Amino acid sequence: MTALVRTAEDQDELLHYRLSLRLGPVHARQRLGIEREAEARVFGRDKRSFHLENLTNAPGLIRFCLQATGLFNRAQENSRSLTTAHNTFTLPDLPEAFDGFRVLHLTDLHVDMDEQNLQAVIEQIQPLDYDLCVLTGDYRQLTWGSIDAAVEGMARLRGAIKGDAYAVLGNHDSVRMVPALEDMGYRLLMNEMVPLKRGRSSLYLAGVDDAHYYKVHNLHRAGDDIPAGGVSLLLSHTPEIWREAAHAGYDLFLCGHTHGGQLCLPGGIPVTLDSDCPRRLGRGFWQVNGMQGYTSPGSGTSVLNVRLNCPPEVTLHTLTRGPQ
Numbered sequence: 001m002t003a004l005v006r007t008a009e010d011q012d013e014l015l016h017y018r019l020s021l022r023l024g025p026v027h028a029r030q031r032l033g034i035e036r037e038a039e040a041r042v043f044g045r046d047k048r049s050f051h052l053e054n055l056t057n058a059p060g061l062i063r064f065c066l067q068a069t070g071l072f073n074r075a076q077e078n079s080r081s082l083t084t085a086h087n088t089f090t091l092p093d094l095p096e097a098f099d100g101f102r103v104l105h106l107t108d109l110h111v112d113m114d115e116q117n118l119q120a121v122i123e124q125i126q127p128l129d130y131d132l133c134v135l136t137g138d139y140r141q142l143t144w145g146s147i148d149a150a151v152e153g154m155a156r157l158r159g160a161i162k163g164d165a166y167a168v169l170g171n172h173d174s175v176r177m178v179p180a181l182e183d184m185g186y187r188l189l190m191n192e193m194v195p196l197k198r199g200r201s202s203l204y205l206a207g208v209d210d211a212h213y214y215k216v217h218n219l220h221r222a223g224d225d226i227p228a229g230g231v232s233l234l235l236s237h238t239p240e241i242w243r244e245a246a247h248a249g250y251d252l253f254l255c256g257h258t259h260g261g262q263l264c265l266p267g268g269i270p271v272t273l274d275s276d277c278p279r280r281l282g283r284g285f286w287q288v289n290g291m292q293g294y295t296s297p298g299s300g301t302s303v304l305n306v307r308l309n310c311p312p313e314v315t316l317h318t319l320t321r322g323p324q
Contacts, residue, residue: 016032076305080116087285102316106135106314108170109300165186190207191218191219192222204231211241239295254317259302260283261297264308
């Protein structure tokens with residue numbers, strides 16, 4: 001027993017050491033502390049951020065309602081029927097070398113939620129042709145507890161992703177996942193920026209830590225080293241920081257979190273988006289103050305593996321300079 005305790009303590013010390021080296025001691029300490037304090041709560045510290053999945057009776061209640069209306073089987077089948085959505089961002093100032101650059105966008109995978117859904121995602125992306133893959137958070141089913149199943153699912157997904165894969169964390173994700181994800185080939189952007197190079201040209205890819213529940217995003221730290229006039233793409237789990245990002249000068253904004261509503265009324269009208277943003281930013285392409293954005297409804301599901309009037313998707317974005 002003593003040996004097991006010592007091993008667990010050693011693992012915690014190693015984790016803290018690796019996170020401190022990777023993120024800096026302040027960010028590592030902040031994220032770990034906030035997680036321990038709030039990860040299993042229903043409401044966040046601001047009393048507005050909400051974790052429906054932490055209500056223990058939520059899955060059963062939703063299942064009961066869908067079964068009572070005869071919609072449960074259809075809703076479950078819908079959650080496993082992925083589509084590939086295509087979106088084009090037109091940027092006249094895009095470096096010529098990046099004209100036609102394709103970005104595969106995956107989000108809200110919840111890879112340990114439903115085995116059939118994970119397999120559907122893997123099969124959906126295998127034939128696609130793209131230059132870069134980005135992931136905008138929520139890889140785990142729950143917001144607390146073990147990360148092992150999510151890490152195993154993300155490893156299987158990484159084997160299907162071609163080339164580089166950059167990611168940010170969502171409100172379901174623990175910072176404890178960072179070392180394991182990076183060891184398997186994902187590059188986490190934790191309020192950081194990386195220049196993507198093509199010849200002598202650059203596209204600046206930035207990413208922020210969770211802005212929805214943990215509120216540990218830092219747009220300034222992520223973007224301070226982007227040169228004036230440089231074309232920038234920001235990854236965020238949630239669209240909620242759209243106003244801050246637009247005023248910070250980002251050109252493109254990719255996010256998820258909303259699931260598009262997941263359970264929607266006919267016509268795709270969401271009952272709720274669980275996000276503090278205008279409804280027009282809750283799904284698909286949008287534009288605000290010169291910044292173009294896209295909110296993906298995601299590939300996976302939360303609380304229960306069901307969808308109505310809101311198909312799951314993987315998204316293929318094409319960057320273009322437009323007609324010249």
